[in-house]
Amino acid sequence: MLYRPFARFLVVALLVIGVLTLWEFLRPLPLFARFARGNQNLGGVVLKEVTALGKLELVRYTFKDIVEHSQPRTMLPNARAVLIVQGEATGCLDLTRLTAADIETGDTVVVHLPQPELCNWKINHDQSKVYDTEYGFLDESALVDGAYQKAEAQIRQAALNSGILAQTRQNADKILRPMLEKVAGKPVVLRYTNTLTR
Template structure:
């Protein structure tokens, strides 16, 4: 009996010591005490310029969306996998000014008519820094694919929401509001902006 008590007492002391050492180690790591002994970092990179592209898109409006996405993968044998994401994304409306030619600019007595290209949705994306996976269920076999599919569906929904939310019309209005006064000031003439269909 006394040997059993001694063994249990020793085991308890060892557990307390290990827990204490773990707590001390976490404290050292958290307070960056060891970083005082580090001299710096060394990173090696080899960047090569791959391509230079001329851009002529004038971004005129940006919509920001927040959404809760519930995505389900239907399985044959296993239970269906679910993912719930809290997603923030954005869509941008723009005009491609590289499409303007001299034929699109006509001058009358005291006015100029400029035909602009059709407004377009020039970009939409998920802001991954502000999005997160809230919950997943039954995704133990392929969680990364489940989350990836959910983000893809969310990105598609952002595009649709921007189009149905009137981003192209807002782009058209912002173009008239921003470009017309600028062109009138430069040309000292009345400017009328029209858009291709």
């Protein structure tokens, strides 16, 4: 007798899983495109904060990658999203940290610059797309958001691994030093402080 309610529950659970799986496979077909919701944009832009900038951007790396992200589940199959992403990372010097004490004058001008840092890294959503999702069901947006966060972290790590900070130093020597020499009328040497980079 106890097996009969359990058997009914098992049949219903398998039926629900089967219907959701079938919907996942049929949803991308053109026949079901009419069930997609239209976009609605509401709201206005409000200025929240004004920040003074002093970071000199010296190099930008552009990356393209295929990112696979999965969410493990206990009862259902693991949800999976595959993205084709394009992103960028920028190396810069924070000139707001320069003080008069960082500039030594004489026959040669010595400028003690802050260490190069990774100013920003981001995904270009206009040039990225969701290639495929599986078993996302009701939390597909959270699955895709998690995939984009993973992709953004990979862009940051790829930039650091590709030597963006060393390239920022080289570009500072090529771009900043000649400008300072022209202004000072003397040879300029760029040195870097021992502060940590981001």
